Amino acid sequence: MVRRWFWIPGLGFLVLFFLLPVGAFLLQSVLDPGPTFMHFERLFEGRAFWVSLGNTFRISITVTLICAVIGFLIALRIATLQRPYANALLVLIVMTVWISLLVRNYAWMVLLGREGIISTSLVALGIFERKTSLLFNEAAVVLGMVHVLIPYMIIPTYAAVQAIDPALLRACDSLGARPAQVFSRVLLPLSLPGLATGCLLVFTLSLGFYVTPAILGGRGQTTLTMLMEIEVNEQLNWGFAAAHAAVLIAITAVLFFAYRSKFGMDRLWGQEL
Amino acid sequence: MTTSHVIELKSLSKTFGNVKAVSDISLDVADGSFTSFIGPSGSGKSTLLSMIAGFDQPTSGTIRLHGKDVSKLPSSERNIGMVFQNYALFPHLSVFENVAFPLRVRNMDARTLTSRVHEALESVGLKGFEARWPKQLSGGQQQRVALARAFVFGPEVLLMDEPLGALDKNLREHMQSEIKALQRRLAVSVIYVTHDQGEALAMSDNVVVMSDGRIQQVGAPAEVYRRPQSKFVAQFLGETNLLEYDLVSRGLSGPIGRLANGAAFVLPDNITDAASGTLSLRPEEIEFADPAESGCRHARIEETVFLGDCMRCRVDYQGLPLWVKLPATVMRSVPRVGQNVALHWNEASLVPLDD
Numbered sequence: 001m002v003r004r005w006f007w008i009p010g011l012g013f014l015v016l017f018f019l020l021p022v023g024a025f026l027l028q029s030v031l032d033p034g035p036t037f038m039h040f041e042r043l044f045e046g047r048a049f050w051v052s053l054g055n056t057f058r059i060s061i062t063v064t065l066i067c068a069v070i071g072f073l074i075a076l077r078i079a080t081l082q083r084p085y086a087n088a089l090l091v092l093i094v095m096t097v098w099i100s101l102l103v104r105n106y107a108w109m110v111l112l113g114r115e116g117i118i119s120t121s122l123v124a125l126g127i128f129e130r131k132t133s134l135l136f137n138e139a140a141v142v143l144g145m146v147h148v149l150i151p152y153m154i155i156p157t158y159a160a161v162q163a164i165d166p167a168l169l170r171a172c173d174s175l176g177a178r179p180a181q182v183f184s185r186v187l188l189p190l191s192l193p194g195l196a197t198g199c200l201l202v203f204t205l206s207l208g209f210y211v212t213p214a215i216l217g218g219r220g221q222t223t224l225t226m227l228m229e230i231e232v233n234e235q236l237n238w239g240f241a242a243a244h245a246a247v248l249i250a251i252t253a254v255l256f257f258a259y260r261s262k263f264g265m266d267r268l269w270g271q272e273l
Numbered sequence: 274m275t276t277s278h279v280i281e282l283k284s285l286s287k288t289f290g291n292v293k294a295v296s297d298i299s300l301d302v303a304d305g306s307f308t309s310f311i312g313p314s315g316s317g318k319s320t321l322l323s324m325i326a327g328f329d330q331p332t333s334g335t336i337r338l339h340g341k342d343v344s345k346l347p348s349s350e351r352n353i354g355m356v357f358q359n360y361a362l363f364p365h366l367s368v369f370e371n372v373a374f375p376l377r378v379r380n381m382d383a384r385t386l387t388s389r390v391h392e393a394l395e396s397v398g399l400k401g402f403e404a405r406w407p408k409q410l411s412g413g414q415q416q417r418v419a420l421a422r423a424f425v426f427g428p429e430v431l432l433m434d435e436p437l438g439a440l441d442k443n444l445r446e447h448m449q450s451e452i453k454a455l456q457r458r459l460a461v462s463v464i465y466v467t468h469d470q471g472e473a474l475a476m477s478d479n480v481v482v483m484s485d486g487r488i489q490q491v492g493a494p495a496e497v498y499r500r501p502q503s504k505f506v507a508q509f510l511g512e513t514n515l516l517e518y519d520l521v522s523r524g525l526s527g528p529i530g531r532l533a534n535g536a537a538f539v540l541p542d543n544i545t546d547a548a549s550g551t552l553s554l555r556p557e558e559i560e561f562a563d564p565a566e567s568g569c570r571h572a573r574i575e576e577t578v579f580l581g582d583c584m585r586c587r588v589d590y591q592g593l594p595l596w597v598k599l600p601a602t603v604m605r606s607v608p609r610v611g612q613n614v615a616l617h618w619n620e621a622s623l624v625p626l627d628d
């Protein structure tokens with residue numbers, strides 16, 4: 001009996017501290033100063049929006065793809081380890097999530113800066129002629145974001161990979177499949193639900209990333225969240241900022257429902273997600 | 274000289290750490306035969322099969338497949354079909370695609386592939402199941418798909434590791450005869466691992482009894498059952514009575530032995546000259562005779578176990594416990610506990626054993 005009411009505090013918390021503030025903020029996009037579509041018209045007409053939307057997508061897609069490749073390889077490797085080692089590694093990976101994003105991004109600033117160890121080493125090795133900053137470009141942003149987001153790829157992918165019955169791989173061998181065929185015909189398809197979960201997580205988190213592009217990126221890496229920050233903090237135009245947010249949330253929602261219709265309902269293989 | 278052996282094992286060994294899973298096994302398997310490996314848990318059957326399949330590298334020794342040394346070849350290049358205990362069907366592929374898998378990785382053209390897959394599915398009685406998913410099949414049906422997938426590409430030998438272990442008794446017996454019929458029809462060599470002795474005896478041309486990573490005895494089922502060479506084989510295959518005896522004399526009428534209970538009896542002629550030894554006497558070789566006859570062995574029934582088609586009785590043969598198995602048809606009067614009977618057996622059914 002008691003169990004039926006357990007969800008109430010959780011739901012109350014969500015409504016009070018998430019849905020209400022976010023809803024109130026989003027409403028400003030059509031209610032500030034009065035009922036209006038002005039903010040959206042201005043948004044879609046301005047060049048800055050489309051450019052930063054492009055930046056946001058380009059960076060997010062790059063980060064997601066790199067995370068998928070590296071994360072999948074790491075997950076495969078961990079899955080071949082003995083349990084105690086695998087668990088220890090997973091704990092380490094999860095722990096990195098607890099370290100502040102700011103700390104990790106500033107660490108990259110130090111490493112990639114003009115006086116940083118990478119630049120000075122490259123000079124010492126004679127590859128660079130003089131000390132150069134490696135900061136404020138897309139590679140630095142992608143590097144910083146992959147570093148922060150890769151645990152979100154590794155965890156669901158590992159879960160999918162380690163659930164694959166080792167007998168299937170032996171069956172592949174006995175049936176004459178070469179390693180590349182084992183990978184493309186069995187390993188990859190069976191890991192796909194986990195990979196898709198990881199991609200969804202990394203991509204949606206990337207869309208909303210602010211700190212990394214802001215401190216590691218340059219002009220060409222201006223994202224939607226950075227435009228919003230300017231509107232909120234500098235222009236004090238909350239309605240216009242809310243319009244940006246509405247677009248981001250709409251994109252995320254579309255992705256989420258697309259994912260759900262493809263993987264969430266797919267119970268054919270009895271794959272639990 | 275053309276070799277008629279599908280598999281030749283030469284002093285094959287496998288060590289895991291300090292566990293000798295398989296030690297020094299040499300064996301030739303005749304082409305087209307059905308050979309069963311049977312032995313208790315941990316006797317190295319699966320390890321041996323894994324080495325033949327190429328999943329495990331032997332610590333020493335060689336494996337030849339139709340005369341060719343394959344010891345160093347990866348599994349995928351050995352052309353060996355394998356049926357796993359838990360079927361190991363690909364959950365993301367339909368029945369058709371599961372069976373087509375070995376043909377697809379060999380880049381077979383679509384037309385031949387389709388007809389081969391249909392043929393294979395038909396021969397295991399699964400016509401019309403092509404579009405199903407493995408999850409939608411019963412255990413027996415999944416086993417058939419696994420079987421079709423293992424032979425569809427024409428492997429040189431089919432390996433099966435306890436393929437029927439997960440099925441219930443009726444289905445298991447049904448699948449036994451189906452697998453046997455299929456093996457005859459395809460004329461394919463089968464190596465079969467089981468720890469069900471009935472299964473091994475029923476299906477095989479040859480039985481290989483293993484224990485502790487070694488071969489204890491090899492032979493046709495009837496041969497191994499009737500003429501076990503060691504205590505282990507005699508006890509592992511079927512039930513038996515072990516009779517310890519001392520050699521009393523080698524008289525003109527044949528060797529005479531004395532049992533622990535003092536009873537003297539005629540030993541089989543092929544007995545060794547050792548002062549003592551052990552004989553195996555199968556419970557079904559003992560008959561109840563009329564106690565009034567002269568020279569008979571008196572015993573008392575201690576326990577009876579009704580088994581449907583037969584009855585097992587534990588009798589006290591002058592201090593020596595023996596098991597007797599009577600077919601239901603001869604039990605005109607049901608033996609009762611406490612009843613006095615006479616035991617009768619033929620000297621030829623006493624089998625001398627090595628220790």
Ligand SMILES: Nc1ncnc2c1ncn2[C@@H]1O[C@H](COP(=O)(O)OP(=O)(O)OP(=O)(O)O)[C@@H](O)[C@H]1O
Binds near residue numbers: 290318
């Ligand atoms: N990967 C391994 N690492 C260490 N020891 C192993 C390994 N595989 C098998 N063994 C050991 O080798 C011996 C033989 O094992 P194997 O699985 O071949 O036995 P089996 O005859 O197939 O038994 P069962 O009937 O239970 O399947 C056992 O003592 C087992 O513990």
Ligand SMILES: [Mg+2]
Binds near residue numbers: 318319320
């Ligand atoms: Mg085994």
